[in-house]
Each structure stands twice: as C-alpha cells, then as structure tokens.
Amino acid sequence: MRPQDRGLFYVRIQRVETEFENMSRQMTGAKMIVECLKDQGVDTIFGYPGGAVLPIYDEVFQQNAIQHILVRHEQAAVHAAEGYARSTGKPGVVLVTSGPGATNAVTGLTDALLDSIPIVVLTGQVPTFMIGNDAFQEADTVGITRPCTKHNWLVKETAALSETIHEAFHVATTGRPGPVLIDIPKDVQFASAAYTPIKKARVSHYQPPVKGDMASIEELVAAIETAKRPVFYTGGGVINSGPAASQLLRELVEATDFPITSTLMGLGAYPGSGKNWLGMLGMHGLYEANLAMHGCDLMINIGARFDDRITGVVDAFSPGSKKAHIDIDPSSINKVIHADIPIVGDVAHVLEDVLKVWKSRGRKTDKSGLQEWWAKIDDWRSVDCLKFEQVSQVIRPQHALSRLEYLTKDHDRYITTEVGQHQMWAAQYLNFDDPNRWMTSGGLGTMGYGFPASVGVQVAHRDSLVINVAGEASWLMNMQEMGTAVQFKLPVKQFILNNERLGMVRQWQELLHGERYSHSWSEALPDFVKLAEAFGAKGIRVDHADDLDEAIKEMIAYDGPVIMDCLVEKHENCLPMIPSGAPHNEMLLSESSTKDAIGSKGAVFV
Amino acid sequence: MSALKIKKGANKHSAYNLRPTFSDQQETHTLAVLVDNEAGVLARVIGLFAGRGYNIDSLTVAEVDHEGKLSRITIVTTGTPQIIEQIKAQLGRIVPVHEVHDLTVEGPAVERELALFKVEGSGEKRVEAMRLADIFRANVVDSTLSSFVFEITGAPEKIDAFAELMRPLGLNEVARTGVAALSRGNA
Structure with missing residues (x-):
C-alpha cells in the first residue's frame, strides 16, 4: 500500500465506525418506548394489550428489565399505577391500546389529576394516515383526555418519540405532579429513527419555581412568632413534595409546639401518634380539628387547597384568622379562600427556609397564648368525638376498623380505600x-379505586401488608382485578365492610331526602367467600363481634389474596359530620340526633 | 324524619358555588399569552375557559415567532378581580404556555382591531357612507355600483361607533378580527 493510500484507508474505517454508531442508535418506535422507560428508571408498567399497541407489547416480550402487570380493565391499570406512584414517590406507568383502551383510562386520569399523582399513560393510536377516518378502535384520545391530563401529546413522527416521552416524565413529576398521556400511532411504532437518551434530550421550558419568596416567608415567620391560636393545616402537597417535606414539617411542629391537622390526602405527613396531632379535619373530620380551624388566629396551609369538603360554607370559614398558604401551584392560591400570606413554592424548600429564618430570629412563639390555646383544644379533645360502643354481636364498622388498627399497626402496612x-x-x-x-x-371520589390501587402498592412492596379497606358496593366496581391479584401472586387483603348498602348515599338520603332510600342498596350481592374461591383466592366471612379478631388474624396470616367479608351494622351513620351549609363550629356528633339536622339551605350542597 | 322542602330551582345554587365574598365588580382585561405553536394549544386555552366557566369577549391567535414556533394569543375577558387572577394562574399552568401578561394592569397598552364592513345603498346614503368612512379613515377595498366594502382599523370602541353610524346607511355584513394588543414603550 502506498503511504498516501494508508491515510485514505484510515479515514474510511473511521467513517464506517461512525455510521455503525448511528446505526446502533436507530431503532423502531416500539423499541424506543421500552428504551425510554428503562432510561427513566421504570421497573413496572400496568397495562392491557390491543391492536394498536402490539408492536410495543412485542418489545415488552423481548426484555426482562421491566415487569408488565396485566390488569383486567384499563381503569384499573391507571388506579394501580396511582397506588404504585403514591406508595413509592415514583411516577406510575400505564400502557393501553387505542379507542376503548384509552377511554377506559379516563376515570383514572381524572382521579390522578385531582389528587396530583404523577402518571405516564402510553396509548396506542390508529396509524397516522387513518386518523380522522373513524377507523376501527379510533378515538380522539388527546381531545378526550385534554381536560383530564396535566398535558398530553400525539406523536406523529418516530424521530420525535423519545424526546416526547422524556418530556412527559419531566412534566408529570415536576411542579404540581399529575397525569400525562402520550398517544402513539401504530405506524410511528413500526418506523425507525434515532434514539435520543435523556441526557441529550432538549431542556424543557417547563420549570416551575420551587423556592418561595423570602419576603413572604419572613412575614409568615413574624406571624408564627406572635400567634396566640395557631394551627397547621396540611395536605397532599406535603406528601407529593417528598420525604424531606414530611421531615421538615415534623421538625417545625415539634419546635413551635403548634397543633396540626391534615386533609384526607395529607394523612401520614405528621404522625398520627404525634402529640400535636388533632386528627383529620373537614366534613367528617374530628371535632377538635374543626374547632381549632374555626377558632384559630393564624392558619398555616401547607400543600392543601381549601377544598369544599374542608371549608364547608366559605363565608363562615375560620372567620377570625390570618391565613398563610404555601402551594407550588399559583392557581390554588386565592381560588377559594383569600390568602393573607401567599407563598408559591415547593413545600420542602419553603419549610426549610421558614425553619431557617425562624431559628435565626430566635425561635420565638407566644408561649402563654399557646398554653391557653392548648387548654382549649384539650377541652375539645375531651369530647372524644370518635367514641362508640360495641354492644351486641352485630359488628359496628368503627369497631371493625379499631380492631384492624390494633392488630396491624405493628406491621409494615399500607392502606388503600374505596370511596x-x-x-x-x-x-x-x-x-x-x-x-x-x-x-x-x-x-374525584372514585368508587372502585381501592382494589386496583392495592394491587399497584403490593407490586411495589412485595413483602408488605397491603390492605384495601372497602365497602361492598365500591369493591364490586373493579372486582375483576381478583384475576390480576391471583395471577401475579399479590397477597392483597380486601377488607370489605359489608352493610349491603351504599352507606354514604343511604346516610344522605336519611338526612336530606326523608329516608326515601332510592336505589341505595343491592338485592343481589355475591357470596364473597365463593367469589374468592372462584378466582383461586381465600374468602373469609365474619358476622359476630367475638369472631372478628380471629378472622383478621387469619386474613393477615394467609399468604395470598384474601377477600374478607365483614358483615357490619347496616344503618350506621358516619359521624362526626359538618352538615352541608354549616360552618366548622356546628358539627353533628354521634350522640346528637341527626333528625332535621340539615337545613333546607344545606340540601343544595352535595 | 321530615323530608326537606327543596324549592324548585334551588339547584341552580350549585353545591360548588363556593364563590367567596371577594369584590363582585366586573372588570374587562386584555391578556397576552405566549404559547408554543403546537397542535391543540388553542383547544387547551379555549377548553380552560369553557371548562371553568370564564368569559371570552374576543380572542385572536397567530404565530409571531416562526423560528421559535411561538404564537401569541390575545384574549379579552370579563370577570371579578379574583376570577381574572384565577384565569391568569390557570393559563400559566398550561404546559405549552410560556408567558401570561395582563396588558390592562401592566401599564398602558395599544389595542387595535381590524374590521370589514359591507354597506349597500344608493343615492344620498351611499354618499354619506363614503363621507363617514373618510372621517373614520376607513379604506374602500371593494366597490360595486351599489355597495362598498370598507376596511377599518382601530380600538374596538371606534369600530363599534363606525358600525352604529353605518347601520342606517345599509350596513349588511361585518367581519372583525378581534383585538391585537401590545404594551406601550420599551418592553
């Protein structure tokens, strides 16, 4: 070889190598999806196959890094992903087909939107050249899901697919978390293009600020220093912000000795056994929590949104208090209740700054004011609004849950519920x-949420005790998931409080609609024990108070899914209750008569 | 237990009518919204207004930055101060929205609208229409022996006024673009 040719040869080899490198990053859209998920650290997807996602399922078949949980209904796939997401702090991933697959996912998407749960849903779509032709299993998925997702995309080119998926994970998990959806036509799945890994994906312009405004934070600290009757009102935002937020909240509560209450979504951020804990607030919240909210002079809302189940009638909501509101979503602030000290930011970041400033200013609180406040709260606590008596052998639902609490509290336990x-x-x-x-x-209050959610939780925590506290009516709405639980050996415990009624509907009919129980019971309930056995699971029935503990122990001990049919008092009302249209200081307690409790003005509230 | 006497029509006081006692003074604001020019972005904005029950008095949209693929949506909306704040916050939540500006409160702004008017008539009315068009600096962009199409730009009030004057003179059809607006002075 002549010396000058040697250079040429070298150049040619190099070119082949670069081409090879490019070749290796070329892949089909379907493979790209699986690559993206791996890149994003996804270990589990919940899904159901169909015509428009077959290329993706083919790729799922040919790998082992990601496990696929086959659900029995697409709604359940999303709820399972919600359970997975909420119990791990990671986004839940769903894969469903076009048309009915996508429309069945809509309830789950709306649920995740309202509770701010990060979910990424991948839907198949008919090929791009057939969109708009009313093709088989075609639906305008991005149109239908636009109002029930945080954002959604229809990907029309394979070259844009990987970046879109990375962007979707970013949007789902940044700022106020929420569900996103990516609609992927079948020809986009078949075609090939270059794969873009995360680190090469373009930076999204969507970057919500996490740090709170320092001037407002100082204003809040000044209010903390002088408050005589303060209360922390916390919500799901604390949990969404991550474990650091809960840790900082606990530190702040311990250091200030302020009382704390939480919404339904925020339970667990501050320990239920903590000494400053007032219990849940709201329509069925505790007496002391609601009265503290009504009578406080400083309300510190951390990651809650003044939902109507919390405020009751807004005109009479906590009339004498200064209100601070910490939220990452600016639209939550001043939406329902005027905030005197609004702070837009991530809970953990803001609490860190609040603690820092408060400590640097000398850790001041109004000790004597607080002492009086706690004396008042202890007065309210002495009412013991959750007290009940288990008198006969008919199990009262409160008793069933008290025993469940007693017998499972030392377990590594996760609880889901229906509605x-x-x-x-x-x-x-x-x-x-x-x-x-x-x-x-x-x-959203989605009946049928709890069972699939428990499946999702158990997938993420194989060795933990996962219990779905259910009512028989809600549970039946997604009972097909027994198949999923049995197939994937998920030992979820379905603790059904069976009153043969739609209990809450019945309660409202009793209070508001003259005891006309219109369609609020089922005359054809299944035999839950036989139902469990039909699916290859274990069924337990208990209807005597004396047998309850044994039944619960048997449920916990069994290594596999269990349906526990716990027959309870049929006409129990859920109390305490703030009747609709009433302020926080007018609560119904269990001993008081519920007769004529709700004025006609309240009847128009639901 | 007694049945409640729910009055007819009581249900129009929705359970979710949780409107607080903020000021109920109605205000009109002009919002400029800079968005990614991608499929469905207008549907997101309109869907937000429809879904949450906000008003749209006028809306214009066009791409303003071809390289950056950004469109500018100008929305004129009416509501209480609290609702206007909500609208801005809700618009800001939409992922492809880059910026939301309330031109009504962020200092002086120019607002312009373009309209086309078809006026049919003859004789004195036709002459009068032409004379008024001249006063309003409207251009004639089409003419037959018995009709004119005038093109007029200006603030919406000016166009309203022109329409009022043209009505008795044979105004037949109107097409309006809706408001485009920019803040005055340096950005």
Missing part, C-alpha cells in the same frame, strides 16, 4: 405514622 363511609371511618380510626402509606381517592 364512601368506610373511607371516612378508615381515615378516622386508622393511624398513619409515615407518609406514602395511605392511598385514597380524595378529589
């Missing part, structure tokens, strides 16, 4: 000492 009376009783009678242990549908 209704049992959900409120669970929130009242179970204690949560850590965040991410309590999964419930708060904002």
Whole structure:
C-alpha cells in the first residue's frame, strides 16, 4: 500500500465506525418506548394489550428489565399505577391500546389529576394516515383526555418519540405532579429513527419555581412568632413534595409546639401518634380539628387547597384568622379562600427556609397564648368525638376498623380505600405514622379505586401488608382485578365492610331526602367467600363481634389474596359530620340526633 | 324524619358555588399569552375557559415567532378581580404556555382591531357612507355600483361607533378580527 493510500484507508474505517454508531442508535418506535422507560428508571408498567399497541407489547416480550402487570380493565391499570406512584414517590406507568383502551383510562386520569399523582399513560393510536377516518378502535384520545391530563401529546413522527416521552416524565413529576398521556400511532411504532437518551434530550421550558419568596416567608415567620391560636393545616402537597417535606414539617411542629391537622390526602405527613396531632379535619373530620380551624388566629396551609369538603360554607370559614398558604401551584392560591400570606413554592424548600429564618430570629412563639390555646383544644379533645360502643354481636364498622388498627399497626402496612363511609371511618380510626402509606381517592371520589390501587402498592412492596379497606358496593366496581391479584401472586387483603348498602348515599338520603332510600342498596350481592374461591383466592366471612379478631388474624396470616367479608351494622351513620351549609363550629356528633339536622339551605350542597 | 322542602330551582345554587365574598365588580382585561405553536394549544386555552366557566369577549391567535414556533394569543375577558387572577394562574399552568401578561394592569397598552364592513345603498346614503368612512379613515377595498366594502382599523370602541353610524346607511355584513394588543414603550 502506498503511504498516501494508508491515510485514505484510515479515514474510511473511521467513517464506517461512525455510521455503525448511528446505526446502533436507530431503532423502531416500539423499541424506543421500552428504551425510554428503562432510561427513566421504570421497573413496572400496568397495562392491557390491543391492536394498536402490539408492536410495543412485542418489545415488552423481548426484555426482562421491566415487569408488565396485566390488569383486567384499563381503569384499573391507571388506579394501580396511582397506588404504585403514591406508595413509592415514583411516577406510575400505564400502557393501553387505542379507542376503548384509552377511554377506559379516563376515570383514572381524572382521579390522578385531582389528587396530583404523577402518571405516564402510553396509548396506542390508529396509524397516522387513518386518523380522522373513524377507523376501527379510533378515538380522539388527546381531545378526550385534554381536560383530564396535566398535558398530553400525539406523536406523529418516530424521530420525535423519545424526546416526547422524556418530556412527559419531566412534566408529570415536576411542579404540581399529575397525569400525562402520550398517544402513539401504530405506524410511528413500526418506523425507525434515532434514539435520543435523556441526557441529550432538549431542556424543557417547563420549570416551575420551587423556592418561595423570602419576603413572604419572613412575614409568615413574624406571624408564627406572635400567634396566640395557631394551627397547621396540611395536605397532599406535603406528601407529593417528598420525604424531606414530611421531615421538615415534623421538625417545625415539634419546635413551635403548634397543633396540626391534615386533609384526607395529607394523612401520614405528621404522625398520627404525634402529640400535636388533632386528627383529620373537614366534613367528617374530628371535632377538635374543626374547632381549632374555626377558632384559630393564624392558619398555616401547607400543600392543601381549601377544598369544599374542608371549608364547608366559605363565608363562615375560620372567620377570625390570618391565613398563610404555601402551594407550588399559583392557581390554588386565592381560588377559594383569600390568602393573607401567599407563598408559591415547593413545600420542602419553603419549610426549610421558614425553619431557617425562624431559628435565626430566635425561635420565638407566644408561649402563654399557646398554653391557653392548648387548654382549649384539650377541652375539645375531651369530647372524644370518635367514641362508640360495641354492644351486641352485630359488628359496628368503627369497631371493625379499631380492631384492624390494633392488630396491624405493628406491621409494615399500607392502606388503600374505596370511596364512601368506610373511607371516612378508615381515615378516622386508622393511624398513619409515615407518609406514602395511605392511598385514597380524595378529589374525584372514585368508587372502585381501592382494589386496583392495592394491587399497584403490593407490586411495589412485595413483602408488605397491603390492605384495601372497602365497602361492598365500591369493591364490586373493579372486582375483576381478583384475576390480576391471583395471577401475579399479590397477597392483597380486601377488607370489605359489608352493610349491603351504599352507606354514604343511604346516610344522605336519611338526612336530606326523608329516608326515601332510592336505589341505595343491592338485592343481589355475591357470596364473597365463593367469589374468592372462584378466582383461586381465600374468602373469609365474619358476622359476630367475638369472631372478628380471629378472622383478621387469619386474613393477615394467609399468604395470598384474601377477600374478607365483614358483615357490619347496616344503618350506621358516619359521624362526626359538618352538615352541608354549616360552618366548622356546628358539627353533628354521634350522640346528637341527626333528625332535621340539615337545613333546607344545606340540601343544595352535595 | 321530615323530608326537606327543596324549592324548585334551588339547584341552580350549585353545591360548588363556593364563590367567596371577594369584590363582585366586573372588570374587562386584555391578556397576552405566549404559547408554543403546537397542535391543540388553542383547544387547551379555549377548553380552560369553557371548562371553568370564564368569559371570552374576543380572542385572536397567530404565530409571531416562526423560528421559535411561538404564537401569541390575545384574549379579552370579563370577570371579578379574583376570577381574572384565577384565569391568569390557570393559563400559566398550561404546559405549552410560556408567558401570561395582563396588558390592562401592566401599564398602558395599544389595542387595535381590524374590521370589514359591507354597506349597500344608493343615492344620498351611499354618499354619506363614503363621507363617514373618510372621517373614520376607513379604506374602500371593494366597490360595486351599489355597495362598498370598507376596511377599518382601530380600538374596538371606534369600530363599534363606525358600525352604529353605518347601520342606517345599509350596513349588511361585518367581519372583525378581534383585538391585537401590545404594551406601550420599551418592553
């Protein structure tokens, strides 16, 4: 070889290598999706196959890094992903087909939107050249899901697919978390393009600020220093902010000795066994929590949103207090209740600054004012608003949950719930000492949430005790997931408080609609024990108070999914209760008569 | 237990009518919203207004930055101060929205709208229409022996006034673009 040719040869080899490198990053859209998920650290997806996602399922088949949990209904896939996300702090991932697959996911998406749960849903779509032709299993998925996602995308080119998926994970988990959806036509899955890894993806312009305004934080600290009757009112935002936020909250509560209450979504951020804990507030919240909210002079809202189940009638909501509101979403502030000290930022970042400033200014609080305030609160506590008596052999639901609490509190335990009376009783009678242990549908109130959510939690925590506290009516709404639980050997415990009624509907009919129980019971309930056995699971029935403990122990001990049919008092009302249209200081307690309790003005509230 | 006497029509006081006792004075604001020019972005903005029950008095949209693929949406909306604040905050939540500016409160702004008017008539009315068009600095962009199409730009009030004057003179059709607005002075 002549010396001058040698250079040429060298150049040629180099070119081949670069081409090879480019070649190796070329892949089909379907493979790209799996690569993206691996890149994002996803270990589990919940899904259901269908025509428009077959290329993706083919790629899922050919790898082992990501496990796929086959659900029995797409709604359940999203709820399972919510359970997974809420119990781990990681985004939940769902893969479903076009048309009915996507429309079935809508309830789950809306649920995740209202409770700010990070979910990434991948839907198949008919090929791009068929979109708009009313093709088989075609639906305008991005159109349908636009109002029920934080953001969504229709990807029309394979070259844009990997960047879109990375962006989707960024949007789902940044700022106020929420569900996102990526609609992927089948031809985009088949075509090939270059893969863009995370570190090469372009930086999104979506970067919500996390640090709070220092001037407002100092204003809050000044209010903390002088408050005579303060209360912390915390919500799901503390849990969404991550474990550091819960830690900082605990530190702040300990250091200031202020009382703390929480919404349904925020349970566990401050320990239920903590000495400053007032219990949950709101419509079915504790007497002391609601009266503290009504009578306080400084309300510090941390990551809650003044939901109507919390405020009751807004005109009479906590009339004498200065209100501080910490939220990462500016639209939550001043939406319902005027905030005197608004702070936009991430809870953990803001609390860190609040603590820093408060300490640097000498850790001041109004000790004598606080002492009087606590004396008042202790007065309210002595009412013991959750007291009940288990007199006969008919199990009262409160008793069932108290025993469940007693027998499971030392376990590594996760609780999910369906929606209704049992959900409120669970929130009242179970204690949560850590965040991410309590999964419930708060904002949307989705019956049928709890069972698939428990499946998602158990997938993430194989060795933990996962219990779904359910009512029989809610539970039946997604009972097909027994198949999933059995197939994937997920030992979820379905603790059904069976009153053969839609308990909460029945309660409202009793209070508001002259005891006309219109369609609030089922005359054809299944035999839950046989149902469990039909699916290859274990069924237990208990209807005597004396047998309850043994039944619960048997449920815990069994290594596999269990349906526990706990027959309870049929006409129990969930109390305390703030009747609709009433302020926080007018509560119904269990001993008081519920007769004529709700004025006609309240009837128009739901 | 007694049945409650729920009055007819009581349900229009929705359960979610949680409007606080903020000022109920209605205000009109002009909002400029800078968005990524991507599929569906207008639907997101309009869907927000429809879904949350906000008013749209006028809306214009066009791409303003071809390289950056950014569009500017100008929305004129009416509501209480609290609702206007909510609208801005909700717009800011939409992921492809880059900036939201309330031109009504962020200092002086120019607002312009373009309109086309078809006026049909003959004789004295036709002459009068032409004379008024001249006063309003409207251009004639189409003409037949019995009709004119005038093109007029200006603040919405000026266009309203022109429409009032043209009505008795044979105004037949109107097309308006809606408001485009910019803040005055340096950005």
